[in-house]
Amino acid sequence: MKPKSLVGSLALAALVAWNAAPAEQPMTPPKPDALTEVASHIPGARPDQLRLSPIQGIYEFTRGAEIAYVTSDGKYAIAGDLYDLTANDDLTETHRREVRQHLIAAVPETDMVIFGPKDPKYTVTVFTDVDCGYCRKLHSEIAEYNRLGVRVRYLMYPRTGPDTSSWTKAEQVVCSPDRNDALTRARLRARRNTRHRHGERRAAARLCPAGRAGEAPQGRYRQVAASARRGPGAKRSLRARDFSARGDSACPACLPTPWHRAARPSSR
CATH class of the missing domain: 3.10.450.70 (Disulphide bond isomerase, DsbC/G, N-terminal)
Incomplete structure (x- = not known):
């Protein structure tokens, strides 16, 4: 038999065997x-x-x-x-x-913070963090969602874990007699604090002659921070204007130690 004829015969035999195979039986669940x-x-x-x-x-x-x-x-x-x-x-x-x-x-609803109508068209469950910017954005629009019939159920999820500021805030919300009001107030406080920190960082970055972290003398900065806090009614934290007024090269943007943790002034 020629090679071509042999290959054709084998292919035909395989096709017949495939068609003759029994159909797959439906799968039965195991006992x-x-x-x-x-x-x-x-x-x-x-x-x-x-x-x-x-x-x-x-x-x-x-x-x-x-x-x-x-x-x-x-x-x-x-x-x-x-x-x-x-x-x-x-x-x-x-x-x-x-x-x-x-x-x-x-999860029982007693463990949630719920905003919305009693008979909603839709219900959404959200894992939320008081210090999360996206969570604050959602909560700023919660009244509109509720108006459209959307009920939002919050489950507290502090991303930083136990023994952190976010965890403590979540506990305060859950333990509050009015969780809805406590959560809204906590978000507003977190938003104001975030804006304050970002504003100081931007101002410090503009005034920093070094240009990047670690180039300013930390000892000299602490002296400026201490002098800014002396006297009655002195400021508790060092602002960017203190640097511009003194012409000092150190600023919060280029120091390893945050300005609110700088050394306290000596009792002179």
């Missing part, structure tokens, strides 16, 4: 005992949910809001999203949205 056995094979982790994925022999492992895929023997794990190329759908993200909704629904 509870099977899931328990698979979970027992996964070392050091107890899933909140374990279910068979669309891939035979691969299980979807859910813990909190995290989703991964594991083999039935627990030896291998796959991190990443699973896509259905036929439907062009991210199956993992679809399940992840369901998990998020379930987790948020489990």
Whole structure:
């Protein structure tokens, strides 16, 4: 037989075998005992949910809001999203949205700060930080959202973690008898403080002859800071105008130590 004829015969045989293959049977959900056995094979982790994925022999492992895929023997794990190329759908993200909704629904509204009508058209749950500029921007428009029937439920989320200023502010809001008023006032204070700090930094940068951090003599700066605080009614912090009046080369923009932490003047 010639080579071309041999290749053609093999291709035809493969096509016949493919067409003769039985149709794929619908996937049946595993029995509870099977899931328990698979979970027992996964070392050091107890899933909140374990279910068979669309891939035979691969299980979807859910813990909190995290989703991964594991083999039935627990030896291998796959991190990443699973896509259905036929439907062009991210199956993992679809399940992840369901998990998020379930987790948020489990949080009682007594732990939230809620702005909006009792019978809203829409409800939005927001993780918020008092010192977050974007959060302040959203809250500045909260009345308009409420007017349009949008109810906003805040969950306090100080990004800097425990034992920080943002954490303390969040505690004060949650422990206040009027959380809505406390949150609004805290945001207004944070906004004013941010504007004040940014204004001083810009003014200091304009007056700084060094041009970048670390080039000014810290000792000389402390003397200027101390003299600015002497006498009755003296200022508690050093302003940019103190530098321009004294012609000093040091400024808050180019010192490793913030001006409000400068050495106290001696008792002379």
